[in-house]
Amino acid sequence: MSQTDPTDAIETIAIHAGSEPDPRTGAVVPPIYQVSTYKQDGVGQMRGGRLAGAQDGPGRWIEGYEYSRTANPTRGALEECLAALEGGVRALAFASGMAAEDCLLRTVLRPGDHVLIPHDAYGGTFRLFDKVLTGWGVSYHPVPVSDPAAVRAALAEHHAKLVWVETPTNPLLSVADIALLAEIAHSGGALLAVDNTFASPYLQQPLALGADVVVHSTTKYLGGHSDVVGGAVVVADAELGARLAFNQNTTGAVAGPFDSWLTLRGIKTLAVRMDRHCDNGAQVAAMLASHPRVAQVYYPGLPSHPNHEVAAKQMRGFGGMVSFRHAGGEQAAVEMCGRTRLFTLGESLGGVESLIEHPGRMTHASAAGSPLEVPSDLVRLSVGIENGDDLVEDLRRALGS
Ligand SMILES: Cc1ncc(COP(=O)(O)O)c(C=O)c1O
CATH class of the missing domain: 3.40.640.10 (Type I PLP-dependent aspartate aminotransferase-like (Major domain))
Structure with a gap:
């Protein structure tokens, strides 16, 4: 009991x-x-x-x-x-x-x-x-x-x-x-x-x-x-x-x-971790949304997200997952995934440490050629609970600015 x-x-x-x-x-x-x-x-x-x-x-x-x-x-x-x-x-x-x-x-x-x-x-x-x-x-x-x-x-x-x-x-x-x-x-x-x-x-x-x-x-x-x-x-x-x-x-x-x-x-630490994931996710999404080498950001916390209102209605916060399309195309997206210092290149998500991956060649490779195929210039981030400024700086550097 x-x-x-x-x-x-x-x-x-x-x-x-x-x-x-x-x-x-x-x-x-x-x-x-x-x-x-x-x-x-x-x-x-x-x-x-x-x-x-x-x-x-x-x-x-x-x-x-x-x-x-x-x-x-x-x-x-x-x-x-x-x-x-x-x-x-x-x-x-x-x-x-x-x-x-x-x-x-x-x-x-x-x-x-x-x-x-x-x-x-x-x-x-x-x-x-x-x-x-x-x-x-x-x-x-x-x-x-x-x-x-x-x-x-x-x-x-x-x-x-x-x-x-x-x-x-x-x-x-x-x-x-x-x-x-x-x-x-x-x-x-x-x-x-x-x-x-x-x-x-x-x-x-x-x-x-x-x-x-x-x-x-x-x-x-x-x-x-x-x-x-x-x-x-x-x-x-x-x-x-x-x-x-x-x-x-x-x-x-x-x-x-x-x-x-x-x-x-x-x-036991879910609540405090999630609060921090949400804060850092929002900070990273905001930076990416104004970055010239980013074509599109997917984050439900951004008011420009097509389902932002539904998310705001049913979620307490918007989480730590952020995806974006690299304006330089597939090769630039792949190369960026190998250039971060704090974001570790790897599959999975939701841990305290930040991860970066290329879904088209990694987690979602099995959907290639199907109606579920993901854009080839897509990068997915699992934003961890490190210092938000450090994470933003790491991504800026990897994007090349
Ligand atoms: C949304 C979602 N559902 C289910 C799974 C499968 O879980 P597991 O890898 O623990 O088998 C994953 C794994 O990445 C996932 O992202």
Whole structure:
């Protein structure tokens, strides 16, 4: 049981949910239960009670701790914290964001089903739909999810079972109106799933806006320190949560105890990190917007961003992800990525340290030749929490002014 109260603010939840002092020792941080199996007090008499367990098929609950694929106390602490942060009834922690997506999709979709996906989705998500799920008879249709009329029309045309939304999107930072899309999806009989990786629950809470499911790559802002890969699914409905838990246990891509512990530790500073990411992101975006070697900046905090008003309505801040098109073209963009001092050339995002990358040749290479191909002169920045002036200076130097 958590120490949190329903009235607690998210800064408090991030630190306390799932982190009740250890009942045996009083340790203020949940221990790493690096264990695969548990002593039973008699055959089938497990310790830990029903809350620890998972549903083993319709109606039968595994009571307590039996085996760590099914339930582990350190993973349980993380899952309790994630559920509280997103305002969901249940969260499940996975070995990666892609494992979380895969489990969710195989739980809610069947052969013959259709899904709407953002026309600028994360390349790995696109690859999962394009290269894996199509093989199982699930078809996908890319739509600009920042355009509600286009989503409504695509839903009517394809009778999609699921609307998949990323907001802001990776790497073009377009923003979808979650409340409006929830209404549209539900009126068309579809579920709305939101990949909340770029915003984190500190900046945006999709379930409160009407979404049915939230997905995370916890590798990013939740973990926050570029030292662990993980994923999560959070649901508003207990029955869907039980089906997911059954499939998670059955297919097995769970988060390990140490990875769960690292993620939980990262989450404790989520609020202060996100505030700084937002400040630095805004400072970097403002500099780029007035730079002669930058053709276009993508940052939802800029008033010129086409979805700025929607972002301002549903997000507490605009985050630390900034993309831009280099006015010098593809080669200039690629070369710039190798010239920064503080921004490290690398994939991933959301850590305390700033990263730079070329999506067309790196994170989104798998979308080449598809409707999701990204501009070749695009550079993506994950703006960290270093000193903002230092970061601006680093980029100016790398741009050549
Ligand atoms: C928006 C988004 N969703 C999902 C993922 C996949 O997460 P993971 O790399 O933890 O599997 C990523 C990874 O970059 C991402 O950026």
